[in-house]
Amino acid sequence: MSRPGEPAGWWGPYHLRVVLHLYDTAAKSVREFRPARSGTASMYVCGATVQGVPHIGHVRGALNYDVLRRWLLHKGLDVLLVRNVTDIDDKILDKAARADRPWWEWAATHERAFEGAYDALGCLPPSVAPRATGHVPQMVELMRRLVERGHAYAADGNVYFAVGSFPGYGTLSGQRLDEVQQGETQSEGKRDPRDFTLWKRAKPGEPAWDTPWGPGRPGWHLECSAMATTYLGSEFDIHGGGVDLVFPHHENERAQSNAAGDEFARFWLHNAWVTLSGEKMSKSLGNVVSIPEMLRRYRAVELRYYLIQPHYRSTIEYSDGALSEAAQGYRRIEQFLRRVTTSAGEVRIGRTPADFAAALDDDLGTPQAFAVLHTAVRDGNAALDAGDGEKARELAGAVRAMAGVLGVDPLDPRWAEGSGRETPLRQALAGLVDGLLEERQRARAERDFGRADAVRDRLLKAGIVVEDTPNGPQWTVRD
Numbered sequence: 001m002s003r004p005g006e007p008a009g010w011w012g013p014y015h016l017r018v019v020l021h022l023y024d025t026a027a028k029s030v031r032e033f034r035p036a037r038s039g040t041a042s043m044y045v046c047g048a049t050v051q052g053v054p055h056i057g058h059v060r061g062a063l064n065y066d067v068l069r070r071w072l073l074h075k076g077l078d079v080l081l082v083r084n085v086t087d088i089d090d091k092i093l094d095k096a097a098r099a100d101r102p103w104w105e106w107a108a109t110h111e112r113a114f115e116g117a118y119d120a121l122g123c124l125p126p127s128v129a130p131r132a133t134g135h136v137p138q139m140v141e142l143m144r145r146l147v148e149r150g151h152a153y154a155a156d157g158n159v160y161f162a163v164g165s166f167p168g169y170g171t172l173s174g175q176r177l178d179e180v181q182q183g184e185t186q187s188e189g190k191r192d193p194r195d196f197t198l199w200k201r202a203k204p205g206e207p208a209w210d211t212p213w214g215p216g217r218p219g220w221h222l223e224c225s226a227m228a229t230t231y232l233g234s235e236f237d238i239h240g241g242g243v244d245l246v247f248p249h250h251e252n253e254r255a256q257s258n259a260a261g262d263e264f265a266r267f268w269l270h271n272a273w274v275t276l277s278g279e280k281m282s283k284s285l286g287n288v289v290s291i292p293e294m295l296r297r298y299r300a301v302e303l304r305y306y307l308i309q310p311h312y313r314s315t316i317e318y319s320d321g322a323l324s325e326a327a328q329g330y331r332r333i334e335q336f337l338r339r340v341t342t343s344a345g346e347v348r349i350g351r352t353p354a355d356f357a358a359a360l361d362d363d364l365g366t367p368q369a370f371a372v373l374h375t376a377v378r379d380g381n382a383a384l385d386a387g388d389g390e391k392a393r394e395l396a397g398a399v400r401a402m403a404g405v406l407g408v409d410p411l412d413p414r415w416a417e418g419s420g421r422e423t424p425l426r427q428a429l430a431g432l433v434d435g436l437l438e439e440r441q442r443a444r445a446e447r448d449f450g451r452a453d454a455v456r457d458r459l460l461k462a463g464i465v466v467e468d469t470p471n472g473p474q475w476t477v478r479d
């Protein structure tokens with residue numbers, strides 16, 4: 001609905017009414033999102049186990065939840081976002097030992113690598129990024145509550161959650177209780193093979209923290225429940241993570257939190273994988289595409305565009321061709337805004353079209369949102385070609401507003417000043433090429449096709465391939 005004095009079909013950046021609908025894994029359906037506390041949305045996103053260099057499968061989820069956060073902010077909500085760091089884990093200890101490095105130094109090194117990747121790809125910083133090792137007292141208190149309620153027990157220095165004591169176990173993931181397998185090594189003290197570990201007894205040479213049940217270190221599931229409730233309270237709005245975390249991690253988080261008396265998450269969101277040849281990217285399979293490698297080949301904003309354009313619940317099958325195509329999509333936005341600023345003056349951020357808002361309100365429908373954005377780019381280029389600079393500038397303002405929500409506004413200083421491959425040399429090249437393309441467009445408009453072809457041939461000899469599209473001429477550097 002438009003406000004008085006606003007053109008129909010446009011929303012302002014501070015539209016407060018929340019009409020967002022999200023797919024809740026627990027409900028197995030799309031539900032209307034209403035924050036538990038008026039004016040504030042609270043989100044907990046499972047962060048990295050900092051065992052190695054981040055790859056694009058790791059950062060996809062962070063980008064998806066960054067878009068959701070930006071959309072909630074755009075709608076006028078404050079957003080509290082907690083993204084944890086798992087800095088103690090079997091894999092961290094094993095890899096550090098093989099490298100003959102302290103486990104804490106190994107974890108800290110790779111934590112910085114993840115934070116660098118999130119920042120390079122334009123993720124807004126979290127409200128807090130708690131580490132597991134910094135929240136052992138909260139974990140001990142959670143275990144105490146579970147033991148007192150009869151949902152957990154200690155054995156041989158380990159503490160286990162008694163799955164059979166919690167009637168709702170399996171409702172998040174759809175697991176049948178008689179088929180549950182935690183993927184843990186069976187120990188003598190475990191009463192039921194379906195039970196999962198809350199606290200691991202210390203082994204010789206491993207780091208350990210003291211508890212009433214003996215020294216040891218936290219289990220993976222326990223830490224997230226403790227950190228989420230520490231910062232967001234016993235009930236919060238959204239718990240996000242990859243679809244591979246539904247079971248056992250999120251099922252176990254939900255069970256132990258509810259069993260302890262916490263309402264915990266009101267929505268459970270899960271993003272799909274990035275795959276390579278049909279397999280989920282993982283270090284164990286050796287099929288990862290690391291962020292540092294990607295940023296040597298593409299600009300960070302182009303990689304962001306590629307990873308957020310598909311729907312967050314759709315699998316991305318990685319290929320160089322698909323990434324190159326996405327980069328071209330981003331460059332069409334970039335080139336349009338550059339054309340407008342060159343020919344029609346400064347472009348201020350405008351308002352988001354209603355169709356764009358409707359797309360994101362429908363379970364964060366980024367494919368449809370990008371379609372609306374590119375329609376505005378196409379219409380804006382047509383307006384420029386027709387000499388209607390005012391209309392082109394208005395559409396460019398809408399393009400900036402939409403691209404800003406998605407975190408890919410080419411005129412945002414973080415992207416305009418360059419990142420990844422956007423070096424001063426590339427910026428200079430872009431200015432020269434765009435100037436020649438404008439000359440070519442003028443020649444074509446004057447029906448001087450010989451001069452237009454000469455410009456194209458000149459660019460081709462320099463290694464610049466020009467493609468004429470409905471959105472105007474697009475150029476790439478020939479490999």
